[in-house]
Amino acid sequence: MSEAYLSERIGTGIPGLDEMLRGGYFVGTANVVSGDSGTGKTIFGTQFIVEGAKKGENVMCIITSEESKSIVREMKTSFNWDLEEYVRQGKLTFVDITDPSLRLQKSVEIAPSELIKSFKKLVESKIEEVKPTRIFIDSIEALFLAIESNYKLRTLIDDVFSVFRKHQVTSVITVGSMYNLDNMVEYGADSVVKLGRIIAGNNLQRSIYIMKMRGSGTINEVRVLNISDNGMSVLAQSPYLE
Template identity: 60%
Template sequence: MTIKNEILDRVDSGITGYNDLLNGGYFKKTVNVVSGESGTGKTVFGSQFLYHGAQNNKKSLCIMTSESAESLKKEMYSSFKWDLWEMEEAGKITFVDIANPELRLQKTIDMAPMELIMSFKKLLVRKIEEVKPDRIFIDAIEAMLLAIDSPYKLKTLVDDLFGVLRKYDVTSIVTVGTTFNVESVVEYGADSVTRLGRVVSGNNLQRSIYIAKLRGSSTLNEIRVLNISNNGISILDQSPYASTV
């Protein structure tokens, strides 16, 4: 594959209607941030990206920084019948649970923030080289960054972590919540930024999605409805602001 073809190569997200917003999908070997408030669908979004890849024989690495991996598996099976246990047993998805005592990487008040981030970086490198994934999903990256009190240190650490991801032949989704005001720094360092939200339309509350940033390509500059059904997420070809009357 030539360098030009590698640059233009895209990755199918597995989310109906989303590739259209990106004009073809994610670029390979990029870090893609999905941001939004709690309950807007970030974790489902990343899980669907991994599950779609696993269904197409792409190896995936899922790193949970807050919620346990077991809780995620139960939630995805209960909601969508996505059998992540089966994918794990088949070696298609590897889960890393930061809260697992065996990793000795618990987020405790006794561990200095910089020490935590450096340990996380080493763990990330080790797991990527061990698993050799095609796709990576890091859920709730803000859980690793909240104790960093210097904006300069925060940006440096985010750039460093994203640099690790770009070093390898992987395409990544990193989710970040908007409650603790670290999302702007995380978004700044990303190759693409997708923002999820909620919109009041009449008496209805709609989930929304739009592309805030995509390096190297134009995007569809529209806010669309993000729908979550029994089959997962799909992006509807309509505005969340459309009248329902």
């Protein structure tokens, strides 16, 4: 990878976040967004690819579970984002790995690591076909659930992330905390953004901070994450009450 590539950045599309990242994500990196249920991971990733589609880039969204299938409907009712329109325009490609025709679903005959290998192959061929600048995977844990050895898990996560680096695609990958896979996934990532909730007195606030960003300084503050009908933005203020 050349130095020029390493220093090239891409805007996240989330107002206030690029400032915290000192200019956005590095092109061709694997960026994890981690947080409990309902903290805004799906919104984050969708806003990231919508930003690309709006700019005329080709973008891709990989759906890995039944839960993330409702993304088109939810983003429409939440923010009036018309993902189907981007699909019609040829800007957005969905890859639904739960689709039986891809034969990627878990089955007793397929070893979990074989499943991940097939996933990697599928993603790689889709990248070559679509040539996206941005990929959003919602979420990664379904893929790695059945891997029992931590060592193997680490290797397989690195394997999957290396596909994005190899093809210079900037990816946002969500991971929840339910299955305790977040730690391992965070290890392999080039950057990690943590979303959460903070209860201060009687006040419930959404929060965001950058846990790590390889190769860059960041603003090391916990800030307020705001979600409104216009989408997500980061405010230059602390979620903790003074």
